[in-house]
Amino acid sequence: MLSTTSQYAIxxxxxLARMQFGExxxxxxxxxxxxxxxxxxxxxxxxxxxxxxxxxxRGAGGGYRLAKPAASVRLIDVVSLFEPAVVESExxxxxxxxxxxNPCGAHIRWQQVRTQLxxxxxxxxxxxxxxxxxxx
Numbered sequence: 001m002l003s004t005t006s007q008y009a010i011x012x013x014x015x016l017a018r019m020q021f022g023e024x025x026x027x028x029x030x031x032x033x034x035x036x037x038x039x040x041x042x043x044x045x046x047x048x049x050x051x052x053x054x055x056x057x058r059g060a061g062g063g064y065r066l067a068k069p070a071a072s073v074r075l076i077d078v079v080s081l082f083e084p085a086v087v088e089s090e091x092x093x094x095x096x097x098x099x100x101x102n103p104c105g106a107h108i109r110w111q112q113v114r115t116q117l118x119x120x121x122x123x124x125x126x127x128x129x130x131x132x133x134x135x136x
Contacts, residue, residue, distance in 0.1 A: 001117065002079060002083065002086075003082060003083055005040075005044060005082045005083075006078060006079045006082045006083055008034065008036040008040060008041065008044055009044045009047075009048060009078050009081070009082060010075065010078055010079075010126070010129070011034040011035065011036060012030055012034045012036060012041060012044065012045065012048075012064075013048070013053070013054075013066070013070070013073060013078065013126045014034075014126060014129050014130050015030055015033045015034045016030070016054065016064060016065060016066045016070075017066060017070035017126050017127060017129075017130045018130055019065065022065065023065065024057060024061070024062065024063030024064060024065050025063050025064050025065065026062075026063045027041060027042060027045070027063065027064065029063075030045075030063075030064055044082075045064055047081050047082070048078070048081065049067075051077070051081055052067055052068075053066070053067055053068070053073060053077065053078065054066060054067050055067045066126075069127070070125065070126040070127035070130060071125050071126075071127040071128075072125070073125055073126040073127075074121065074122055074123070074124065074125055075120070075121040075122075075124045075125070075126070075129075076118065076121035076122045078126075079121055086114075086117065086118070086121070087118060087121075089111070089114070091104055091106075091107065091110070092106050092110040092113075092114075093105075093106055
């Protein structure tokens, strides 16, 4: 349901969330641990750095770390960077004129699914994925 880019970004953030506070992950180590191709990861991390989700330090002793606690990073914060259509009301079939006024055949059912997906993304944090249970 989520793009490969969003999945990779979430996996990388989960790896960073498992680290000790202040610890930096080298790009190559993060790439390996998150199973994300290194060149793809660097592009994803640049977007997340620009969005304020991660800090990136260049050079010797550099690396990546979370910019804020994992419990405050919601999945919607990540997914919306790479898939703005998920949070917008776009037609699942790609029909441009599709709307509440001029719906396609899938509009009402997709709207229900999309609402549940956005609710899940809004309510789930990186910390919950790392620990595996809410509130931990």
